[in-house]
Amino acid sequence: METSGLTxxxxxxxxxxxxxxxxxxxxxxxxxxxxxxxxGKQGAIESLQWVLLxxxxxxxxx
Amino acid sequence: xxxxxxxxxxxxxxxxxxxxxSGLFGGPVLGRREFFKIAGTGVAGSFVVPMFAKEAKADxxxxxxxxxxARNLIYIHMQGAPSHVDTFDLKVxxxxxxxxxxxxxxxxxxxxKGLMPTIASQIQYVTAIRSVRAPALVHGLQQxxxxxxxxxxxxxxxxxxxxxxxxxxxxxxxxxxAQKLPGFISLNGGNVVSSGYFNARYTPFVANGxxxxxxxxxxxxxxxxxxxxxxxxxxxxxxxxINSPLGDPVLDMDSFYQQxxxxxxxxxxxxxxxxxxxxxxxxxxxxxQTGFGNACLTARNLVKSNLGTRAIMISIGGWDxxxxxxxxxxxxxxxxxxxxxxxxxxxxxxxxxxxxxxxLLDETLIVWMGEFGRTVRTANGATTAGLxxxxxxxxxxxxxxxxxxxxxxxxxAIGSTTSDGFAVQDPGWSEGRPVVNEDIAATIxxxxxxDYTKTLHDDPYQRGFEYVPFASQGAWKPVKEVFQRxxxxxxPKLNPRRR
Numbered sequence: 429m430e431t432s433g434l435t436x437x438x439x440x441x442x443x444x445x446x447x448x449x450x451x452x453x454x455x456x457x458x459x460x461x462x463x464x465x466x467x468g469k470q471g472a473i474e475s476l477q478w479v480l481l482x483x484x485x486x487x488x489x490x
Numbered sequence: 491x492x493x494x495x496x497x498x499x500x501x502x503x504x505x506x507x508x509x510x511x512s513g514l515f516g517g518p519v520l521g522r523r524e525f526f527k528i529a530g531t532g533v534a535g536s537f538v539v540p541m542f543a544k545e546a547k548a549d550x551x552x553x554x555x556x557x558x559x560a561r562n563l564i565y566i567h568m569q570g571a572p573s574h575v576d577t578f579d580l581k582v583x584x585x586x587x588x589x590x591x592x593x594x595x596x597x598x599x600x601x602x603k604g605l606m607p608t609i610a611s612q613i614q615y616v617t618a619i620r621s622v623r624a625p626a627l628v629h630g631l632q633q634x635x636x637x638x639x640x641x642x643x644x645x646x647x648x649x650x651x652x653x654x655x656x657x658x659x660x661x662x663x664x665x666x667x668a669q670k671l672p673g674f675i676s677l678n679g680g681n682v683v684s685s686g687y688f689n690a691r692y693t694p695f696v697a698n699g700x701x702x703x704x705x706x707x708x709x710x711x712x713x714x715x716x717x718x719x720x721x722x723x724x725x726x727x728x729x730x731x732i733n734s735p736l737g738d739p740v741l742d743m744d745s746f747y748q749q750x751x752x753x754x755x756x757x758x759x760x761x762x763x764x765x766x767x768x769x770x771x772x773x774x775x776x777x778x779q780t781g782f783g784n785a786c787l788t789a790r791n792l793v794k795s796n797l798g799t800r801a802i803m804i805s806i807g808g809w810d811x812x813x814x815x816x817x818x819x820x821x822x823x824x825x826x827x828x829x830x831x832x833x834x835x836x837x838x839x840x841x842x843x844x845x846x847x848x849x850l851l852d853e854t855l856i857v858w859m860g861e862f863g864r865t866v867r868t869a870n871g872a873t874t875a876g877l878x879x880x881x882x883x884x885x886x887x888x889x890x891x892x893x894x895x896x897x898x899x900x901x902x903a904i905g906s907t908t909s910d911g912f913a914v915q916d917p918g919w920s921e922g923r924p925v926v927n928e929d930i931a932a933t934i935x936x937x938x939x940x941d942y943t944k945t946l947h948d949d950p951y952q953r954g955f956e957y958v959p960f961a962s963q964g965a966w967k968p969v970k971e972v973f974q975r976x977x978x979x980x981x982p983k984l985n986p987r988r989r
Contacts, residue, residue, distance in 0.1 A: 459725045467718055474711075475719040482723055482747075484730035484740050 429473055436464045439473060447480040547947035550954075552962045554944075557973040558855065558937035560896025561846075562793045563657050563801045565934070566832065566858035568824075569633060569680055570810030573883050574863040575876075575911035576602065576821055578618040578890040579903070581866065585876040587816050596901030605825050608833025614901045615836055615851065615894045617972050621905025621917045623924040624862035627885040629810070630681070632861035637683040637803075639931030640959045645951060651686035653931055654801035656957055658692045660940050661800040669798030670752035671695070671759060677785035680805045687949050690742035691749060694803060698781065699788035703764035713755050720751055762791040773834045775826045782806040786831035790838050793854050796845060806831075809860055813880035820882070832858065836894060855896030855937045859930065863889035866911040876910075888912060891930050893972045896937055904971050919971045928966035932958045936968035 429439055440460050444452040452460075463472040480486060575581040580600050582592045591604030596613040603610040625641075626632050634642040638650040651659075658673025665673070676682045676694035685692040697704055709716035724731075731747075734740040753759050765787050773783030785804045792799045808824030815821050839851035846853060864883035871879035878884055888911055894900060905918030905925070914924045921929075935942035935957060943962040949955040958966050 456726055460722065463718065463722055467715065471715060471718075475715070475722055478719050479723045479726055483727045484734070484736065484743070485727075487743070488736060488740060 430470050436461060436469075436472075440476065443473070443476050443480060447477070448483070448485050549944055549946050550962075551941045551944040554932070554936065554942040554961065555968060555970065556936055556939050556941070557933075557968055557970050558897035559939040560853055560855035560937055561661075561800065561844075562854040562896075563654060563934065563938060564789050564793070564835075564854060564856045564895075565654055565801070565803050566856070567633070567636065567682075567803060567805045568809050568828070568858060568860040569629075569805055569807040570824075571629070571632075571860040571862045571864060571885060571889070572809040572824070573811060573815065573821060574620070574888055574890045574907075575866050576815070576883075577606070577825070578892055579620040579863075579888075579907055579911055581907075581909070581911045583876050585816070585874050599901060599903055605822070606829035606833070608829045609836070612833055612836040612840070612894075615840065615898065616900045617893050617898050618903045619891045619893070619905055619918075619925050619930075619969055619972070620903050620907055621914045621919070621924050622859070622889045622891045622930070623914065623926060624887050624889050625926060627862055627887065629861060629885075633681050634683055635927050636859065636861055636930075638686075639928050639957075646949065646953060646955060646959075649687040649949065649951070650683075650955070651688045651692065652683040652694065652803065653934060654694065654803050655685040655688055655692040656935075657801040657938060657940065659688060660938075662691075665798055669796070670749075670756060671762070671792070671795075671798040672749055673799060674801045674803070675792060675799050677788055677802060677804045678781045678806065679803070680807055682803055682805065687955070689738070689745060691745040695749075697763060697788070699763040699765045699784055699791065701765050701767050701770060701779075703760055707754050707756070707760060709754065716754070723747075758795060758797060762795050762797065763788060765791075773831050775830055780827045780831065782827045783831040783834075786835040790835055790842075793839070793850055794842060811864070811882050812878070812884060813882040815864075815877065815882045832856075839895060851895040853896060855898070855934065856894040857892065857930070857934055859891035860889060862887060863911075888914070891925065893933070893937070897973050898937070899973060904969065919969045921967050925969060926966070928958050928961070929969060932961055932966050933968040933972055936970075937973065942968060 429442065434442065437457055440452055440457050444450060460472070460476055463475060467475060580592055580602050586592065589604045590602040592600060593603045595601050595603065595610055599613055601610055601613065609616065624632055625635065631642055637652045638647060639653060640647050640650060652674070654674045662673055672691065672695040674685070674692055674694045676696045677698055679696050682694055684694060711719070730736070731740060731744040765784060769787050770779035770784055771777045773787045774780045782804065789802045789804060792802060806824060806828055811820045836851065836856065839854055840849050842850040844850045844853040863886045865878065865886045866876060868875050869878040874881055888907060905914065906916045907913060908915045917923055917925070919925065932942040942958045944957045945962060946955045956962065960966065
């Protein structure tokens with residue numbers, strides 16, 4: 429995913445769709461994007477996946 | 491059902507499930523689980539509506555007597571039921587091994603000094619109630635009864651929190667931001683009652699210190715990455731976790747996350763659970779560490795650290811001595827561990843300054859008891875007087891409960907039993923009847939400055955959760971003699987016919 433050529437927004441959308449079966453809200457994309465700067469691309473992808481798996485949506489709704 | 495499927499219909503059942511006028515979590519308006527939840531309301535609607543309508547009602551109390559102001563509780567559960575006549579209500583007979591070395595110590599306290607020499611050396615802090623009677627002789631039932639102070643098969647018994655969880659909740663408002671440890675910790679645990687219907691933050695943190703410290707306080711990704719990840723989770727999931735529309739299960743889970751996070755990468759907390767080898771040997775038997783010794787040592791570190799833990803439950807098994815009670819594998823094994831662990835704990839706490847001027851022992855109420863006692867009379871086929879045919883002792887109603895530290899007036903016994911330890915002779919306290927588990931709980935609460943007559947009205951059955959059942963009506967009382975050397979002037983004798 430890191431080398432797929434997708435934009436950061438597209439990566440976020442993919443992870444949301446894969447994990448929660450829904451598109452991220454604009455506000456959610458805005459919250460995640462800064463982490464691509466602070467943690468680097470790979471770090472942000474890994475962390476977002478961890479967060480999505482620990483989100484209440486995933487733990488309680490699916 | 492048709493109405494519920496309309497996204498914008500007005501309905502008390504669906505409304506809480508659809509926060510902010512959108513589908514749950516921004517997903518489909520009616521998910522699979524919600525569909526079945528709502529579909530089930532046709533038959534189960536009476537459950538769902540009160541759940542969402544639950545309103546907070548103020549606590550009630552009638553003002554129970556307060557006899558102490560200890561800050562911490564250490565409650566030691568002697569599982570398997572120790573023989574009272576071989577320990578804290580010693581009866582000397584032809585069966586008594588010579589190395590028990592019975593001696594009257596303290597203020598008329600007959601004690602097996604040879605079996606438990608370390609506790610004997612600290613007897614000035616210890617008071618034993620000898621007039622305690624157990625209501626049932628079933629391990630599983632009675633181990634729970636001693637922890638919740640009510641019949642476990644009653645309706646509230648099934649959702650009742652541990653006494654330690656009640657203490658943790660009572661003291662939670664005193665927590666400072668720097669205090670990151672859970673209020674209730676269980677050490678060396680076995681059959682420990684949890685927090686019942688309380689929020690999960692009062693669930694016992696089950697841990698045990700060791701020379702290697704506590705595992706799982708670090709994350710494989712490293713502290714910096716983990717902190718950022720956790721921050722991202724707060725930002726993306728805050729709306730679901732804070733004042734969650736999904737209620738208690740989610741709030742409970744978030745409590746776990748926050749508590750766990752607070753404990754990670756914390757040098758002070760690491761130090762509490764990382765035991766010095768020399769200490770583990772001193773608290774152990776024959777210079778070898780024991781699980782119970784390490785638990786007592788961890789308890790010492792916990793109260794010393796003042797990091798938020800106020801109620802500690804320690805378990806020690808091995809007392810169910812049906813056969814060969816006077817062999818090494820019988821009572822000696824648990825008694826030696828118990829003696830060293832508890833004796834050294836009392837010694838250390840008595841030598842450590844507390845935060846309010848006195849010693850840590852002054853601020854810490856230590857309580858120990860089993861779920862019941864053991865038989866005292868010679869059984870059919872027995873070859874040793876006082877024992878059963880297997881040279882052991884079976885389950886019995888008579889038992890003891892001991893208190894030390896926190897305002898306890900030590901060095902003596904309260905109440906007495908008949909010469910063979912079979913029944914209560916003198917209750918030895920102001921109520922003039924045998925002491926039961928509910929009285930012990932009232933005594934614990936009273937010694938911690940907690941109103942034992944309090945009733946909470948937030949239980950899911952909406953019956954009211956009484957700290958001690960019927961205490962508001964005076965049914966059960968704290969044994970004030972534990973804290974006061976000069977007891978009530980008259981000491982009514984138990985009516986022998988009702989023994």
